[in-house]
Amino acid sequence: MSPLLLYLLSPTNIFYFLLVPALALLYTYWKISRKHMIELADKIPGPPGLPLIGNALEFIGNPNDIFTNFYQRSFEFGKTVKVWAGPRLLIFLTDPRDVELILSSHVHIDKSPEYSFFKPWLGDGLLISTGQKWRAHRKLIAPTFHLNVLKSFIDLFNKNSQETVEKLEKEVGKEFDCHDYMSEATVEILLETAMGVSKKTQDQSGYDYAMAVMKLCDIVHLRHTKFWFRPDFIFNLTKISKYQTKLISVIHNLTRKVIQKKKADFQQGIRGSTAEVPQKTTDKYENASFEQSFNGLKDDLDDDVGEKKRMAFLDLMIEASQNGVVINDEEIKEQVDTIMFEGHDTTAAGSSFFLCQMAAHPEIQDKVIQEVDEIFQGSNRPATFADTLEMKYLERCLLETLRLFPPVPIIARQLQQDVQLASNNDHVLPAGATIVIGTFKLHRLEEIYGPNAEKFDPDNFLPEKAASRHYYGFIPFSAGPRSCVGRKYAMLKLKILLSTIMRNYRIKSNLKENDYKLQGDIILKRADGFRIVLEKRKPTVTMKD
Numbered sequence: 001m002s003p004l005l006l007y008l009l010s011p012t013n014i015f016y017f018l019l020v021p022a023l024a025l026l027y028t029y030w031k032i033s034r035k036h037m038i039e040l041a042d043k044i045p046g047p048p049g050l051p052l053i054g055n056a057l058e059f060i061g062n063p064n065d066i067f068t069n070f071y072q073r074s075f076e077f078g079k080t081v082k083v084w085a086g087p088r089l090l091i092f093l094t095d096p097r098d099v100e101l102i103l104s105s106h107v108h109i110d111k112s113p114e115y116s117f118f119k120p121w122l123g124d125g126l127l128i129s130t131g132q133k134w135r136a137h138r139k140l141i142a143p144t145f146h147l148n149v150l151k152s153f154i155d156l157f158n159k160n161s162q163e164t165v166e167k168l169e170k171e172v173g174k175e176f177d178c179h180d181y182m183s184e185a186t187v188e189i190l191l192e193t194a195m196g197v198s199k200k201t202q203d204q205s206g207y208d209y210a211m212a213v214m215k216l217c218d219i220v221h222l223r224h225t226k227f228w229f230r231p232d233f234i235f236n237l238t239k240i241s242k243y244q245t246k247l248i249s250v251i252h253n254l255t256r257k258v259i260q261k262k263k264a265d266f267q268q269g270i271r272g273s274t275a276e277v278p279q280k281t282t283d284k285y286e287n288a289s290f291e292q293s294f295n296g297l298k299d300d301l302d303d304d305v306g307e308k309k310r311m312a313f314l315d316l317m318i319e320a321s322q323n324g325v326v327i328n329d330e331e332i333k334e335q336v337d338t339i340m341f342e343g344h345d346t347t348a349a350g351s352s353f354f355l356c357q358m359a360a361h362p363e364i365q366d367k368v369i370q371e372v373d374e375i376f377q378g379s380n381r382p383a384t385f386a387d388t389l390e391m392k393y394l395e396r397c398l399l400e401t402l403r404l405f406p407p408v409p410i411i412a413r414q415l416q417q418d419v420q421l422a423s424n425n426d427h428v429l430p431a432g433a434t435i436v437i438g439t440f441k442l443h444r445l446e447e448i449y450g451p452n453a454e455k456f457d458p459d460n461f462l463p464e465k466a467a468s469r470h471y472y473g474f475i476p477f478s479a480g481p482r483s484c485v486g487r488k489y490a491m492l493k494l495k496i497l498l499s500t501i502m503r504n505y506r507i508k509s510n511l512k513e514n515d516y517k518l519q520g521d522i523i524l525k526r527a528d529g530f531r532i533v534l535e536k537r538k539p540t541v542t543m544k545d
């Protein structure tokens with residue numbers, strides 16, 4: 001045999017001769033399997049992409065640049081926009097009819113692969129899980145945020161709100177970032193209510209936990225936008241991955257202790273929250289329903305009427321696990337991590353934006369102050385559930401804040417089957433695409449909110465205006481079967497926390513919303529910080545008309 005033939009038939013060369021056609025076959029198969037998706041995607045408008053990397057260059061810059069660029073560029077293409085993140089097809093929807101098709105469906109409930117970056121932290125908790133596991137756990141968890149349970153939290157909402165007012169005292173007269181205080185307050189309120197443990201038994205402050213969560217969100221956002229960090233085998237080699245492990249251990253340390261404490265309480269026969277409650281409020285409107293106050297947030301939380309005794313979140317988790325069928329210890333940890341995250345960061349952002357908006361609109365703030373002063377008549381008594389029903393103007397300001405600054409600015413789903421859009425007969429969303437619902441943009445559409453859609457106007461939530469809008473035109477808590485389980489908890493807590501702050505302080509700032517630098521790293525925030533100045537105020541006794 002000639003030396004050339006010997007060389008060509010060497011095992012290494014045979015391997016390469018076989019590898020090349022195998023790779024070519026694989027590539028052809030990949031192309032054919034994506035042909036349908038690409039054909040449908042071609043009909044949807046979007047920025048032109050480059051071979052292989054698609055529109056990856058659009059994701060360059062800091063989180064504020066990315067957010068601003070995406071929002072501004074979206075106007076070039078209408079309400080349905082396609083973007084290629086490398087080989088991944090993302091389709092952004094903002095028409096409420098299309099949004100309804102996806103969110104109201106019991107079929108399109110799978111979260112997109114982007115949520116998998118949360119896995120080392122949140123495991124298979126409610127936010128990420130799908131199929132039978134999600135259904136069973138949703139059924140278990142949703143009733144723990146039933147109105148009967150929420151009413152039992154009112155004293156703890158009051159106590160923690162009053163403590164926040166006292167902590168804020170040292171900032172009076174200076175410019176500071178109120179988000180730090182709101183994060184600490186929302187973590188500690190969650191610990192004492194949904195988790196039912198005293199924050200004093202934790203050796204770690206709510207603030208440390210909240211800061212670890214914020215930095216972890218930065219990392220998840222980095223992996224969303226810089227797609228070379230997406231594959232685990234690359235990310236795991238980086239320093240950021242080691243930092244992520246450290247942050248997760250801070251977070252899990254707290255959740256592990258919370259569960260241990262609750263289990264120990266259970267063994268001693270203790271049920272319910274062990275947090276100190278200084279003063280019990282009596283409430284003549286004990287049976288009043290939330291729907292008397294605001295519409296449109298009802299579905300599976302209060303579906304069975306009646307005064308059935310219900311348990312708070314972690315009590316129920318432990319009890320269910322002791323019966324052994326529905327949830328095991330690992331799953332409880334995943335759900336506690338999920339509720340701790342979803343329950344604090346969203347409300348910290350919502351309340352911080354609310355305070356900034358009060359500062360930016362002194363005339364609107366005056367009306368909120370007038371309302372709380374009318375309700376409390378100069379007293380410093382804690383708020384009752386009935387009081388929260390009277391806070392109609394404050395509530396409108398809160399809903400308007402959630403409209404212009406939705407804490408969850410985008411929601412994503414993975415499509416398993418093609419979907420014909422309601423807004424355009426020529427557009428079919430292909431199976432395999434990631435569908436991104438752009439809440440931030442949807443909430444600012446002129447055809448829903450008029451020519452002044454970008455203006456902060458609490459009257460957008462006057463009952464008659466809210467009733468005449470498309471139900472999917474305002475979805476800060478998402479909607480449909482995967483909507484937020486904590487929405488009523490969030491509204492009640494925020495009304496008590498924010499009214500307590502407004503009863504004690506006037507809020508000031510030289511900045512208007514056009515000055516805010518926004519970033520959408522998982523939760524919408526101000527990249528420039530939520531800077532405000534507090535001025536101590538004495539409540540006035542204002543007689544009702």
Ligand code: HEM
Pocket residue numbers: 126127128138194338339342343344346347350406407408410411412475476477478481482483484485486487489490
């Ligand atoms: C202003 C406050 C809040 C806002 C704006 C908000 C918003 C949302 C949104 C948009 C979703 C859907 C996310 C998605 O599909 O990707 C969601 C889901 C969820 N939220 Fe909230 N949320 C808030 C407060 C809370 C609170 C206080 C809790 C718990 C105490 C909570 C627990 C959850 C959970 C567990 C889910 C996942 C539900 C499921 O997939 O079945 N959220 N939230």
